[in-house]
Each structure stands twice: as C-alpha cells, then as structure tokens.
Amino acid sequence: MRILITAGPTREYLDDVRYLSNASSGQMGYALAHSAIQAGHEVALVSGPVRLPPPEGCEIYHVETTDEMYAQCETLFPECDGVIGTAAVCDYRIKTRKPGKIAKTGEAITLELVETIDVLAELGTQKGHRWVIGFALESQDARFNAVRKLYSKKCDAIVLNGVNAIGSTENYVEVIDQSQETVATYSGEKSQVAESLISWVQAHIAGK
Amino acid sequence: MRILITAGPTREYLDDVRYLSNASSGQMGYALAHSAIQAGHEVALVSGPVRLPPPEGCEIYHVETTDEMYAQCETLFPECDGVIGTAAVCDYRIKTRKPGKIAKTGEAITLELVETIDVLAELGTQKGHRWVIGFALESQDARFNAVRKLYSKKCDAIVLNGVNAIGSTENYVEVIDQSQETVATYSGEKSQVAESLISWVQAHIAGK
Numbered sequence: 093m094r095i096l097i098t099a100g101p102t103r104e105y106l107d108d109v110r111y112l113s114n115a116s117s118g119q120m121g122y123a124l125a126h127s128a129i130q131a132g133h134e135v136a137l138v139s140g141p142v143r144l145p146p147p148e149g150c151e152i153y154h155v156e157t158t159d160e161m162y163a164q165c166e167t168l169f170p171e172c173d174g175v176i177g178t179a180a181v182c183d184y185r186i187k188t189r190k191p192g193k194i195a196k197t198g199e200a201i202t203l204e205l206v207e208t209i210d211v212l213a214e215l216g217t218q219k220g221h222r223w224v225i226g227f228a229l230e231s232q233d234a235r236f237n238a239v240r241k242l243y244s245k246k247c248d249a250i251v252l253n254g255v256n257a258i259g260s261t262e263n264y265v266e267v268i269d270q271s272q273e274t275v276a277t278y279s280g281e282k283s284q285v286a287e288s289l290i291s292w293v294q295a296h297i298a299g300k
Numbered sequence: 301m302r303i304l305i306t307a308g309p310t311r312e313y314l315d316d317v318r319y320l321s322n323a324s325s326g327q328m329g330y331a332l333a334h335s336a337i338q339a340g341h342e343v344a345l346v347s348g349p350v351r352l353p354p355p356e357g358c359e360i361y362h363v364e365t366t367d368e369m370y371a372q373c374e375t376l377f378p379e380c381d382g383v384i385g386t387a388a389v390c391d392y393r394i395k396t397r398k399p400g401k402i403a404k405t406g407e408a409i410t411l412e413l414v415e416t417i418d419v420l421a422e423l424g425t426q427k428g429h430r431w432v433i434g435f436a437l438e439s440q441d442a443r444f445n446a447v448r449k450l451y452s453k454k455c456d457a458i459v460l461n462g463v464n465a466i467g468s469t470e471n472y473v474e475v476i477d478q479s480q481e482t483v484a485t486y487s488g489e490k491s492q493v494a495e496s497l498i499s500w501v502q503a504h505i506a507g508k
Binding site for chain 2: 106108109110111112113114115141143180182183184187191192193195196198200201202203204205206207229230231232237255258
C-alpha cells in the first residue's frame with residue numbers, strides 16, 4: 093500500500109514571530125511511518141515543524157500552517173490507498189496576520205481567531221475507495237466526541253488518545269470503528285503502539 | 301563570575317493544549333552558557349521549552365510560561381554578577397486561560413491578550429551593582445528600538461539581532477552600549493558569536 097500520514101503540530105501566525113501552536117512532537121506519526129515502511133508499505137509523510145529525523149525510506153513533506161498541510165495532502169492523497177491523520181493541526185488561525193513583529197505598547201490586544209480548514213474532514217469528502225483513519229485528542233466526553241469526529245470526518249476508524257499523549261513518548265489509545273465500539277486498545281511506547289496500529293489497519297481496514 | 305542566562309521561548313496557554321509561542325530554538329542562550337563555562341564562569345541557565353541538552357557543568361532551570369521564567373530569575377539573580385537575557389519571551393499572554401481543550405463550534409473566537417511581565421526590565425530595576433545585557437529582535441527601526449529597550453530595561457548593553465535569527469544556527473549581531481553606538485558586531489555560527497560576546501562582556505562590562 094501507499095499510505096499518507098500527517099504528523100506534528102501546525103503553526104498559525106499572529107505576526108512574523110509569534111504563532112499559535114501546540115506541543116505535538118510528531119512522535120506518533122513518525123512511529124507509524126516507520127512501522128508502515130517496516131511492514132513493506134510506501135509512506136508519504138506530511139509533517140509540521142518537529143525535531144525528528146524522517147524514518148529511512150520515507151517521502152517527507154515539510155509544512156508549517158494548516159493551509160499548507162491541506163494543500164500538500166490534497167496533492168498526495170489521490171495516489172495513496174489511505175490516510176492516517178495524526179497531526180495536531182491548529183484548529184484556529186488568526187484572522188488578520190500582521191507583518192513584522194507587533195511592538196508592545198502597554199495596551200491589551202484583541203485577536204479574532206477563525207477555524208482553519210479541517211484537513212482530515214476534507215480528505216474524507218474526497219476519499220472515494222480510499223480509507224481514512226483519524227486521531228482524536230479529547231479532554232472530556234472523549235468517546236462521544238471521538239465518534240462524532242469519526243462521522244463528521246468520514247473516517248473508517250478513529251484512534252482516541254488523551255491530552256497527556258501530546259509530547260509524551262508513551263501513549264494509550266482506543267481504536268473505534270464504524271460500529272461505534274472500541275475494537276482495540278494499545279498502550280506503551282509510541283513505537284510499539286504504532287506497530288500494533290499498522291497491523292490492525294492491515295487486518296481490518298486495508299482489505300475492506 | 302556567576303552569570304544568569306535566559307534562553308528559548310516561553311509559552312502562554314489559551315487552553316490545556318494550545319498556546320502562543322515563537323520559534324526560538326534556545327541556541328544563542330545555550331551557546332552563551334557553554335562559552336561562559338569554557339571561560340571559567342558559573343552559569344545558571346533558565347530555559348523555556350527547547351530540545352537542546354544543557355551545556356556540561358551548567359545549572360539548568362526549566363520553565364514554560366513567562367511568569368515562571370520571571371519567578372525563577374528573581375530567585376537566582378541576587379546570587380549572580382549579571383544577567384544575559386536571550387530568551388524570546390512571549391510578550392503577551394491570553395487573559396483568560398480555558399481548562400481542557402476548547403472544542404470547535406464553527407464560530408470565531410475572540411481572544412484578549414495582555415502583556416506579560418517584562419522579565420529583563422524587572423531584573424533591571426533590581427540590578428544594583430549587577431550588570432544586565434539584553435537581546436533585541438526588531439523588524440523595523442531596529443537601532444532606535446534597541447536603544448529604547450536599552451534604557452527602559454536598564455541594560456548595560458543590548459545585542460541587536462534580526463527576525464531571521466530565530467531558529468537559525470547563524471546570527472549577525474550588533475552590540476550597542478550606553479553610548480547608544482554600535483561598539484561591536486559579530487557574525488557566523490551562534491557558537492562563535494557566543495564566544496565573542498562572552499569575551500566582550502568580560503572586557504567591557506564585567507570589570508566596570
């Protein structure tokens with residue numbers, strides 16, 4: 093198979109220096125890319141700014157903003173069999189980015205944030221015969237929100253992890269499929285969780 | 301001498317996942333810490349989240365927000381001979397941090413940003429016989445703004461660098477002292493620039 097994987101955070105700039113982001117380290121996505129290659133698949137990895145070397149044998153595409161991530165994925169997706177979206181994209185961008193660096197004046201600043209494009213939901217609408225696996229990071233009503241995302245993003249399965257997964261080397265995940273049930277759980281080092289998830293995808297999704 | 305050095309970015313959270321920050325890698329501050337130790341000084345390094353190992357022999361204090369950086373510096377400064385402030389602190393924080401992770405609703409969000417404490421300016425008011433060296437990153441009217449900061453933060457000298465210094469392994473800096481003149485310029489790898497700056501501090505500031 094040829095698998096598209098998104099990883100890392102995106103950044104949404106307020107001016108040329110300051111941005112909104114999150115502490116996503118990219119580890120889960122890079123570990124999945126590594127495991128998929130080890131299992132004999134081709135991987136196109138679209139990554140936000142992280143400090144990880146791409147796995148050997150992996151096509152890597154570096155992006156910064158959510159729009160850039162979507163543009164790259166839109167180009168790559170038609171030639172892939174499926175996508176695994178682990179990226180912790182900024183869901184919001186600053187409506188009006190200022191040039192240069194905003195100088196301090198002693199005054200408060202009011203920022204308007206608008207939602208960014210939903211990368212995985214857009215790929216979901218374009219999926220055709222391809223499969224889509226999402227990741228959900230929820231702080232409350234976790235399963236309910238994960239199932240909601242499974243449908244709204246047209247996912248074949250969604251992997252639910254907690255807020256403390258961000259930046260950590262370990263993870264505890266639940267895989268929820270279109271039955272709305274948790275059909276698998278994995279925990280441990282992200283490298284091990286990744287290997288289990290790739291096996292699960294091969295067994296339950298790729299052959300559908 | 302015992303030198304306090306601040307390095308890296310700070311983060312100001314919007315909720316438990318998303319934050320405002322910048323791409324500061326911490327390289328300049330860590331390189332200065334290394335050079336100062338090589339030159340026989342003690343260093344207390346207060347660092348925002350970066351992915352660099354602290355230089356050998358360096359006391360390291362990890363912080364995340366600007367308030368945390370200030371609290372740590374305020375504790376350490378009385379026992380130091382001077383401070384070099386390279387940290388790219390978030391100048392703004394979100395007025396009301398939300399618990400959990402704000403869920404998308406399709407609506408825009410309005411954020412109010414208020415200025416954070418100015419770490420170096422606060423240390424400047426407490427400096428007494430100690431010396432203070434600031435870094436300024438300016439996108440326009442660079443020298444004018446650097447001199448303004450030199451005075452407002454009660455610095456003995458200010459090191460001016462451009463917006464493209466952030467995250468880069470190289471740097472071009474101008475040292476401006478209380479004469480308001482550029483008294484030294486250095487360029488090249490940040491490690492080399494750091495060595496030159498420590499020599500300059502020893503020769504022109506520490507013995508004042």
